[in-house]
Amino acid sequence: MSRTTLIIGNDLRRRLRSPxxxxxxxxxxxAMTGLIGMIFDPGQDNRTKLPPIHxxxxxxxxxxxxxFLLGAFDQKELKEMFQVTLVDAPAGEKLMQKGKxxxxxxxxxxxxxxxxxxxxxxxxxxxxxxxEFLPGVAEEFAATMAVGFSALAQVxxxxxxxxxxxxxxxxxxxxxxxxxxxxxxxxxxxIALKTYLSPMLLKVKSVTTKxxxxxxxxxxxxxxxxxxxxxxxxFLLFIIEPSLREIQNERADGKxxxxxxxxxxxxxxxxxxxxxxxxxxxxxxxxAMAAGMLLFGIDWGRPLLQxxxxxxxxxxxxxxxxxxxxxxxxxxxAGAFASPIILVxxxxxxxxxxxxxxxxxxxxxxxxxxNNWFITGCxxxxxxxxxxxxxxxxxxxxxAFAAVAMIALPRRLSV
Amino acid sequence: xxxxxxxxxxxxKLMVKDKAxxxxxxxxxxxxILIFGNLFGSSRTDTRASLTVLNQDRGKWGAYFIRKLESxxxxxxxxxxxxxxxxxxxxIPPDFSTRIERKAAQEIQFLKDSEADLKAGAVxxxxxxxxxxxxxxxLVMYGNRDMKAFFDTRxxxxxxxxxxxxLPKDTIAKIPSGFDHTLPGxxxxxxxxxxxxxxxxxxxxxRKHRVLARILYSSASxxxxxxGKLLGRLLMGLLQSAILVAAGLLLFxxxxxxxxxxxxxIVVFAAAMAALSIFxxxxxxxEELIIGVSMLLANMFAxxxxxxxxxxxxxxxxxxxxxxxxxYWAMDTFHKIIFFGKGFAAVWPNLLVLLGxxxxxxxxxxxxxxxxx
Numbered sequence: 001m002s003r004t005t006l007i008i009g010n011d012l013r014r015r016l017r018s019p020x021x022x023x024x025x026x027x028x029x030x031a032m033t034g035l036i037g038m039i040f041d042p043g044q045d046n047r048t049k050l051p052p053i054h055x056x057x058x059x060x061x062x063x064x065x066x067x068f069l070l071g072a073f074d075q076k077e078l079k080e081m082f083q084v085t086l087v088d089a090p091a092g093e094k095l096m097q098k099g100k101x102x103x104x105x106x107x108x109x110x111x112x113x114x115x116x117x118x119x120x121x122x123x124x125x126x127x128x129x130x131x132e133f134l135p136g137v138a139e140e141f142a143a144t145m146a147v148g149f150s151a152l153a154q155v156x157x158x159x160x161x162x163x164x165x166x167x168x169x170x171x172x173x174x175x176x177x178x179x180x181x182x183x184x185x186x187x188x189x190x191i192a193l194k195t196y197l198s199p200m201l202l203k204v205k206s207v208t209t210k211x212x213x214x215x216x217x218x219x220x221x222x223x224x225x226x227x228x229x230x231x232x233x234x235f236l237l238f239i240i241e242p243s244l245r246e247i248q249n250e251r252a253d254g255k256x257x258x259x260x261x262x263x264x265x266x267x268x269x270x271x272x273x274x275x276x277x278x279x280x281x282x283x284x285x286x287x288a289m290a291a292g293m294l295l296f297g298i299d300w301g302r303p304l305l306q307x308x309x310x311x312x313x314x315x316x317x318x319x320x321x322x323x324x325x326x327x328x329x330x331x332x333x334a335g336a337f338a339s340p341i342i343l344v345x346x347x348x349x350x351x352x353x354x355x356x357x358x359x360x361x362x363x364x365x366x367x368x369x370x371n372n373w374f375i376t377g378c379x380x381x382x383x384x385x386x387x388x389x390x391x392x393x394x395x396x397x398x399x400a401f402a403a404v405a406m407i408a409l410p411r412r413l414s415v
Numbered sequence: 416x417x418x419x420x421x422x423x424x425x426x427x428k429l430m431v432k433d434k435a436x437x438x439x440x441x442x443x444x445x446x447x448i449l450i451f452g453n454l455f456g457s458s459r460t461d462t463r464a465s466l467t468v469l470n471q472d473r474g475k476w477g478a479y480f481i482r483k484l485e486s487x488x489x490x491x492x493x494x495x496x497x498x499x500x501x502x503x504x505x506x507i508p509p510d511f512s513t514r515i516e517r518k519a520a521q522e523i524q525f526l527k528d529s530e531a532d533l534k535a536g537a538v539x540x541x542x543x544x545x546x547x548x549x550x551x552x553x554l555v556m557y558g559n560r561d562m563k564a565f566f567d568t569r570x571x572x573x574x575x576x577x578x579x580x581x582l583p584k585d586t587i588a589k590i591p592s593g594f595d596h597t598l599p600g601x602x603x604x605x606x607x608x609x610x611x612x613x614x615x616x617x618x619x620x621x622r623k624h625r626v627l628a629r630i631l632y633s634s635a636s637x638x639x640x641x642x643g644k645l646l647g648r649l650l651m652g653l654l655q656s657a658i659l660v661a662a663g664l665l666l667f668x669x670x671x672x673x674x675x676x677x678x679x680x681i682v683v684f685a686a687a688m689a690a691l692s693i694f695x696x697x698x699x700x701x702e703e704l705i706i707g708v709s710m711l712l713a714n715m716f717a718x719x720x721x722x723x724x725x726x727x728x729x730x731x732x733x734x735x736x737x738x739x740x741x742x743y744w745a746m747d748t749f750h751k752i753i754f755f756g757k758g759f760a761a762v763w764p765n766l767l768v769l770l771g772x773x774x775x776x777x778x779x780x781x782x783x784x785x786x787x788x
Contacts, residue, residue, distance in 0.1 A: 024707035031711060035718050039729050051730055096583035099755055102727065104583075118575060125580045129587055130754035131727040132596055133534065139580055140541045146576035147545040151552030153575050192558045199520040201554065202547050204505075206525045206540070242703055336434035339706075340443065347446055356530055358450070 003264050007272035008279060011243065015280055025239045026284055029231030030291055037224040037296065052083040053134045056092045056104040063112035069145060082138075096126050103127050103138035115153040116160035155193075159186055224296030229378035230351035232288050233371045236281050237317055237342040243277035244321035245338065247409065248331035256413055266410035274318045274402060281314030301381040309377045312391055316370050316398035323401040326408035345369040370394065418635045422643020427650040430613055439613075440655050444605045445662060448597055464538035465490040467504045469497055474512020475566060481507075483546035483572075488538055502531035503539055515554075516562040586755045587672075594667040599749040600722035602659045603684065603742050607716060609655045610688040611695060611709035614648035618696025618784075619705060627786040641693075641784055645777070648692050652685025672752040676762060680752065683769045684745040690776035697783040716740040741772045 015022060057073075059066045073084045087095065092104045106124035108114075114121040125142045127135035153160065162182045195201075247270075250256045259269065289306065292298035300306045321338070328334040346352055348362055349371025355363060366372040377390030430436060466489055470477045481493055484505075498504060506524040514521045525543065527536055549572045556570045621627045621644075630640050663669030671677040692709075699705045717723055719733065720742025726734060737743040748765040751757040 018701070021701060021703035021707055024704065024711065028707065028711045028714065032714055032718070035715065039718075039724075039733055050728060093584055097586060097755060098761075099750065115575065120574075121576055123576060123578050125578055126583055127580060128727075128754075129582050130750040132725045134727050136534070137537070139578065140538060142578045144541050144545055144548075146574070146578050147548050150575040151548050151572065154570070154572060155552050155555045188558060189555065192555045195518055195559060196551050196554050201515065201518065201520055201551060203520070203522045204525045204543055204547070205522045206527060208529050209526050238706075333434065335702075340435055340438045343443060344446075347443075347450065353450060362450070 003262075004268050004272040004275070007264075007269065008276045011246075011272070011276035012279060015243075021242075022239055022280065022284065025235045026287060026291070029228065029235045029288070030295065033224055033228045033231050033292075033296065036227050041223050050081075050134065050137070053081060053103070053138055054101040055082045055084050055138055056087050056095060056101045057084055058087060058089045058092045058104060058106040060089065060109045061107045061111035065112035065115050065149060066107045069107060069149075072145070082141075093126075096128065099128055099130050101128065102131050102134035105138065105142055113164070115149060116164045118153065118157055155189065158182075159189070222296065222298060224292070225298040225300075225382055226354070226379075228288075228292050228296065228298060229375045230346075230349075230354075230371065232285070232292075233313065233349075233374040234342065234346040234351040236284060236314065237345065237370070238339075239284050240277045240281045240314065240317040241321050241338045241342065243280055244273055244318065244325050245331065245334045247273055247322075247325050247413070248328060248334045251413065252331050260413070266413045267406060269413065270322060270406055270409045274315075274322050274405065277318035277321065278311075278314045281317060282311055285310035285314060299382065300378075301384060305381045305387060306378070309374070309381065309387060309391060309394075312394045312398065313370060313374045313377075316394045316401070319398045319402035319405060320370070322405035322409060326405055326412050345371050348372075350375045418639045419642040419646055422630065422635065422640065423646030423650055426617060426644065426647025427654065429617070430651055431654075433613075439609060440605070440658050441662065444601050444655075444659055445666075447601050447605075448594065448663075448667065464488060464535040464542070465492070465502050466539045466542070467492045467494060467498055467501045469494055469504050469506045471495070471509045472507045472511040473509050474516070476512035476515045477507040479566070480511070480546060480550055483549045484542060486542050486545075489542050501526070501528060503527045503536060505543060518562075583755070587670075587753075594663070595670050595753065596725065598659070598663045598667060598669050599746060599753065600717070602656055602663075602681070603720065603745045603749075604713060604717040604722040605659065606652045606655050606681070606685055607688055607713040607742065608709065610648050610652045610685060611692045611713055612706055613651055614689060614692030615696035615699070615705040615709055616702055617647075618644060618693055619699060619702065622697075622785060623700075623788060625787060631786055637786075640786070641781065644693055644784075645686075645689050645780075648689035649682075649686050652688055653682065656681045656685065670753055672749075672754075672756060673758065676752045676759060677749065680745060680748040680762070680766065680769075683766050683773065684741065687741055687769050687773035687776055690773050690780050693780035693784060694776055697780060697785060700788070716742040719743065721746045741769055744768045744772075 057070065059070065070084075070086070072078055073082055085101070087104075089106065092106075095101055096104050104126040106126065108121055108123070111121050111123075123142050123146055125135075125139045127139065159182065247256070250259070256269070260266065286307075289300060289303075289310070293300065324338070324341070325334055328337065346369075348358070348366040349355075349369030350358065350366055351371045355366065355372065355375060358366060373390040373394050377387040377394070380387040380390065466484070468481050468484065468491065470481060470493055472478070481491070484491060504526045506526065508521070508523065511521070511523070525540075553569055553572050556572075557565055557568075560568070627640060630643075631637065635643070660669065660671065691712075695705055695708055695712075699708060717740075719737045720726075720740040721729070721737065722742055726737065726743075726746070729737070744765045748762045748769075751762050751765070755761070
């Protein structure tokens, strides 16, 4: 037992003497979490806000309907959503060709007159081809405005015709008697409008639903706590793997053979390697936990449970790489395969993308990875739920890997 | 020149012989393309804006309202029983007609699955709003007459204003697919990762095992050795790009716009990364450190530069910060070529910035490049 402890202590001292690589693999998940979190932070209201959409507007109408449309952009919500620049058609086209705006809305000539005459007219939306989302929002906005204008033009068809007629007349040439039928007609429309719009006859209430067992984002949710566990487990694998690969390096440069001259048994050596990998990983987890709390305000939930998860996950990683090294022929093979395995685990297990965003097939494959169960466990503890399933699964499979490593690795060491 | 070519070609050969070569240059990037292409290109769940309408109405108005929802942009399904699975359901209650006929205000529920696609959900949202506007317009036109006669004497809503969508003149004719957006980003990211990691490690290993020193015992000069190493890493980047472009053309019908200009962009970017990899491999002495620094640089550059997500959804401050990333300039060049059909006149400033990155990296690499520990 003391020999095992000696090796663990020696391994730890070696890692601490040149800690840069370990520190770097701790910095990377923090940096990536910081970057992604700051960009996609949904804020307190839990709604991811898009940046303002730069919209160019070409007003070829310059009449009442165009003014009404432009006035709509002064409303609070639309003002936050769109950053509108009024341009003429050639300048707008040039700007769009340079990709300087998300979209350009072109109000056609005679737009107001055509609406008043109940003639069809066409709003034009020029979309920036290099953007994927914002031009679509501008297009949907234009489509809704088109419906609104069509509705208004039809509701006030008679009134619009009369207003157009009045505009060519002087005040002196119109009598009150001539205006009375118009006013009476408008009054009836306004009463009808009041009936249907105040209060609104038909409203929609949106409700977000969850399937049984599906996890949602609670209000005030911290995006960093959503991202960081995935990043942490990915780089934890990178941190623990070299400790176990050391078995191959020592075997290649003859150190193992020399060590075997001492009373040390190969089983003790394997056990020590597994636990030194575990210890490095666990220490990194402690640092990551503190850094996550300090830098991102992550609430890890019940700390003891979280520490238990960290300990079991680190043991899993260590046992897994010990087992793999039992099957790798040499250090080159270990070096060549370890990183791809980690990256595949990370891609399928939810470290690179949230688990919910992955296609169903990938999510199924992801269940075979430590990343998936570590992330699930972390989230459950953060949400105050029981992490029993992830903990049990990781512990049982970790023990199985360790058992295989204990049997197979000593044979490799004796070769 | 022959010696430079010889050294560079040898480095490339060694890389191709690596056991994990095809994983790094082909399989892993392809997995990335599939994941990110599906994530941002189209929804993983509902590729079209699907909307299920649960019509429980006992009168005519429910069916009439559903007709107002019909649109080419929406995939409509009408059911009479609550569906077991859905992305979004609009519930028309049993008393929908009664309340309309009584002119009593009502709220209809729109249930959205939390995992459903947000973009498709937004389309469904606007289509429902538009349907409500259309129905209300008809009701206002109908006025306060007897509602029982509505369907016989109504004045139906007409779409007087339509919306025509187009792309800017003299750019591209076809609306780009999700993969058109994703592939250039993956290409830029993997050129960075491949060249920095492989290129950096091999410089360090060659120095550690005195391979560089032995090369100098031959007739090759220091300049030829450095040039050869630079060329080797440039060839790595170009090979990685060629494999991804070929896979993109074969599997995803990648559109590269002007092929020559896109190739020039790749060459200039790969050259900048080649020089940076020599710098990284010269200042760092451990493989783990090189991998760590390269991953950090490649991931931060890729994230900031718009390789992972469309740069348009990033807050303005980050868009400004992105300019420090060479990936941003390479991506912007691709956008100008692929989506706007621009020529050399529009992209030369970007290429100049990338050449600037390359020049600074080369100067740093030259300053720190050592043949022995």
